[in-house]
Amino acid sequence: MWSAILDWFADSPSQTRVVRFLLENGFGVNKDGRIACNTIAVPATQVAARLHVDRRVVEATARRIFASPFKEIFINMRATPDLSLIAKSISLSVITVIPQDASKPGVVNACIQVLSSHDIGLRQVFVTDPHLSEEPRLVIIVEGKMPSGVIDELRDLPVVKQLIF
Missing domain, CATH: 3.30.70.260 (ACT domain)
Structure with missing residues (x-):
C-alpha cells in the first residue's frame, strides 16, 4: 500500500518528500484537507520548514492527498507516543x-x-x-x-x- 501511495506522488519529488514525512510521523489530513496530527491541524509552514520546501508544496500535497484514493488512510492516520x-x-x-x-x-x-x-x-x-x-x-x-x-x-x-x- 505504501508503495502505491508513493507512486501516486512520483511525478513530484518534493510532494513525495512531504508524503513520506507524513507517513513516517503518523501525520494525516483532516476533514478540511489540511495536514493534521491526530486531527489537530499542523501549519503547513512548520512542515515546510522541517522539510526545506515551500509552504505551497505542503498545501498542494495535502489537497492532492484529499483528492486521492488514499484520502481515508490519511484522514484516519494517528500518531502514538514514543x-x-x-x-x-x-x-x-x-x-x-x-x-x-x-x-x-x-x-x-x-x-x-x-x-x-x-x-x-x-x-x-x-x-x-x-x-x-x-x-x-x-x-x-x-x-x-x-x-x-x-x-x-x-x-x-x-x-x-x-x-x-
Whole structure:
C-alpha cells in the first residue's frame, strides 16, 4: 500500500518528500484537507520548514492527498507516543533490533518469544516499515533493566543483524 501511495506522488519529488514525512510521523489530513496530527491541524509552514520546501508544496500535497484514493488512510492516520525517548526517566529499557531482513516475517515473533520466556513485561513495541524507512528496525520498550543473558539470547537470534540498547 505504501508503495502505491508513493507512486501516486512520483511525478513530484518534493510532494513525495512531504508524503513520506507524513507517513513516517503518523501525520494525516483532516476533514478540511489540511495536514493534521491526530486531527489537530499542523501549519503547513512548520512542515515546510522541517522539510526545506515551500509552504505551497505542503498545501498542494495535502489537497492532492484529499483528492486521492488514499484520502481515508490519511484522514484516519494517528500518531502514538514514543516511550523510547523518555524510557530512562520512567525506569524502562529500550532494545533496538536491526533485522537481517526486515521484509521477512518472524523478527517480532522471535524477539518477543525470548522476552516472554523470561517473563519480561512489554510496555511498547513498534517497527519501522521497511517500505518507508531506509533503516528498518524493531524497537521494544520493557519494564526495568534488561538482564544480560536476555541480551545475548536476542543477539544470537538468526533474524537479528544488530542489537542496540
